[in-house]
Amino acid sequence: MHWQIDLIILTFIIFCAVAAITVRDLLSTAILFGAYSFMMCLLWAVMGAVDVAFTEASVGAGVSTVFFVAAVFRTSRRTKD
Amino acid sequence: MKFAAFLIVSLCGGLLLYATADLPAWGDPNSPAGTHLSPHYIEKALEETDVPNLVTAVLADYRGYDTMFETAVVFCAGLACLLLLRDYTRKKGSFYRHIPTGVVIHFKENRKNPPKSREFEHMDKEWVPYDLIMKTVCRILIPFIQLYALYVVAHGDFSPGGGFQGGVIFGSSLILLAISYNLRTVMDRIKERVLGFLCVLGVLVYTGIGVLCMIPGGNFLDYSKLAVFLPVDPGHVRALGMLGVEIGVGIAVMAVMVVIYVNIASEGRHDEGL
Numbered sequence: 001m002h003w004q005i006d007l008i009i010l011t012f013i014i015f016c017a018v019a020a021i022t023v024r025d026l027l028s029t030a031i032l033f034g035a036y037s038f039m040m041c042l043l044w045a046v047m048g049a050v051d052v053a054f055t056e057a058s059v060g061a062g063v064s065t066v067f068f069v070a071a072v073f074r075t076s077r078r079t080k081d
Numbered sequence: 082m083k084f085a086a087f088l089i090v091s092l093c094g095g096l097l098l099y100a101t102a103d104l105p106a107w108g109d110p111n112s113p114a115g116t117h118l119s120p121h122y123i124e125k126a127l128e129e130t131d132v133p134n135l136v137t138a139v140l141a142d143y144r145g146y147d148t149m150f151e152t153a154v155v156f157c158a159g160l161a162c163l164l165l166l167r168d169y170t171r172k173k174g175s176f177y178r179h180i181p182t183g184v185v186i187h188f189k190e191n192r193k194n195p196p197k198s199r200e201f202e203h204m205d206k207e208w209v210p211y212d213l214i215m216k217t218v219c220r221i222l223i224p225f226i227q228l229y230a231l232y233v234v235a236h237g238d239f240s241p242g243g244g245f246q247g248g249v250i251f252g253s254s255l256i257l258l259a260i261s262y263n264l265r266t267v268m269d270r271i272k273e274r275v276l277g278f279l280c281v282l283g284v285l286v287y288t289g290i291g292v293l294c295m296i297p298g299g300n301f302l303d304y305s306k307l308a309v310f311l312p313v314d315p316g317h318v319r320a321l322g323m324l325g326v327e328i329g330v331g332i333a334v335m336a337v338m339v340v341i342y343v344n345i346a347s348e349g350r351h352d353e354g355l
Contacts (some may be wrong), residue, residue: 047107051137059246063249063252066260067341067342
């Protein structure tokens with residue numbers, strides 16, 4: 001019954017993960033990590049682990065994205081490799 | 082080289098995927114984890130701890146020792162950030178704006194700052210234009226976010242959430258204040274000493290409740306022994322002990338989040354951030 005939702009979310013997760021390691025702009029990577037975390041949060045919610053989904057949404061999609069953006073702001077925006 | 086790396090990563094990933102076939106199916110009642118511990122928690126947690134949310138009961142009571150060290154880990158993360166990044170030397174030069182006339186003054190050397198007043202305003206070096214809409218929206222939004230964070234901490238026993246999530250939400254409301262106004266607005270309201278004190282206080286509240294349980298002769302973090310100090314019915318005492326512990330976690334996590342953000346965003350100088 002959930003498998004259509006699962007499939008859509010998993011596709012987005014893999015897309016975000018691959019994009020996050022291939023994109024050269026670190027600011028985009030930070031935002032892609034936020035999107036990845038949000039998709040993981042949806043997946044936890046579908047599985048019924050609401051507490052984990054809550055933590056993922058607040059920590060993964062919320063605060064850690066801000067930390068990444070702050071770190072990029074204070075270092076360099078482009079990767080060397 | 083890149084090809085070799087790709088090959089190794091694919092092999093490891095393939096091996097992991099192959100191994101997942103042996104894991105028990107999701108939600109399988111006959112899996113090893115589901116046959117011994119889970120039934121006990123599901124059947125007994127409500128009557129033993131008087132907490133409807135099983136996850137909180139497991140995290141804060143049955144596995145209270147783990148959660149205590151998780152709080153300690155978060156505290157250590159904040160401490161490491163502070164020790165690595167904090168920079169007490171001040172950047173040369175600062176900008177002040179005379180508000181009535183709009184004239185900007187540039188101090189080239191580190192003079193004594195003009196006293197805080199309605200006349201002068203400290204400006205960031207990367208000047209950000211005054212944005213009325215963003216500031217107003219954030220000013221209206223932040224109290225509700227903080228109220229929600231307190232709700233999440235207080236209702237951790239009944240609904241999803243708890244100290245960790247509530248602390249993160251409260252910390253991110255302060256980070257939102259720092260982003261929408263500026264870093265000094267936050268640092269003027271919560272001094273660095275207070276933040277450090279709150280980090281320690283959260284961990285101390287947790288361990289303090291654990292030690293408090295030992296005074297009447299119980300084990301460390303055995304909340305049922307708190308009945309000596311609290312005049313409530315004995316069934317509810319463990320729920321109250323969990324609430325106290327969650328508050329400790331919330332305080333520690335909130336302070337650590339703000340400490341990490343402030344130190345990263347200002348390169349440890351605590352003067353100007355994002």
